[in-house]
Amino acid sequence: MWAKKHLLYTGATRQPFILSIRDGSVDLSSFKRWLGQDYVFVREFVPFVASVLIKASKKSDDGNDMEVILGGLASLNDEIAWFKSEASKWDVPLSNTVVHKANQNYRRFLENLMLPEVDYAVAITAFWAIEAVxxxxxAHCLEDGSKTPSELQDTCQRWGNEGFGEYCRSLQKIANRCLEKASSDVLTKAEVTFLRVLEHEVEFWNMSHGCA
Ligand code: HMH
Known part of the structure; x- marks a missing residue:
């Protein structure tokens, strides 16, 4: 299981689309496809994060969880505004977007995770994994030696910046705390959910890259 996780995680964070941004060879039509599709994704991600917030408010024994998740929701508010301005810059229409299969599948997966019977530990693990990927x-596209085109720097900064990294570590801490206390049944569900997130992320990149 661990080997599989590691392989998939590397696959999700070093997928060819990301590598093409990093080495500057990215096809801008792929980038535009990603932009339009990710906007649609984020509009489903917001209610998912809201559902995690509700679970935190009911289940969590640590008062700080709510603040971290609420901060995530606030940054999604900025993110939606950013998508709109970025889309107009790139001439990507955001209404009537044809939602690609991989995106539909990912959105359906999120919908299922919003159900009240899904354990907080499982939902927060998914939330962390989605942001961490x-x-x-x-961040890989911003490292020394990367040749990311200047017009894509802003996109990479949005998720690759140190503050976002800190926020992901806060989510990871919450997830770890919940998983330490979880039953083996919940632990298994969280592991499976984590792997599913990675698979959906890979499919999402593949779709953007035009290989799906
Ligand atoms: C597909 N995964 C996808 N889109 C995003 N915006 C994030 C993760 C992170 O918010």
Whole structure:
């Protein structure tokens, strides 16, 4: 299980689309496709994060969880505004977007995770993994030696910046705390959910890259 996780995590954060941004060879039509599709994704991600917030308010024994998740929701507010301005800069229409299969599948997966019977530990693990993949992927495009095109720097900064990294570590801490106390049944569900997130992330990059 651990080997599989590690392999998939590397696959999700070092996927060819990300590597093409990092080495400057990225096809801008791929980037635009990603932009339009990710906006649609984020509009489903917001209610998912809201559902995690509700679970935190009911289940959590640590008062700080709510603040961290609420901070995440606040940054999604900025993110939606950013998508709108970025889309107009790139001439990507945001209404009537044809939602690609991989995106539909990912959105359906999130919908299922919003159900009240899904344990807080499982939902927060998914939430952390979803954010962490973007953080690690885009931070990789900002490292020394990367040749990320200047017009994509802003996108990479959005998720690759140190503050976002700190926020991901806060989510990870919450998830770890919940998992330490979880039953083996919940632990298994969280592991499976984590792997599913990675698979959906890989599919999402593949779709953007035009290989799906
Ligand atoms: C597909 N995964 C996808 N889109 C995002 N915006 C994030 C993760 C991080 O918020």
């Amino acid at each position: 973007y953080q690690e992927s885009f």
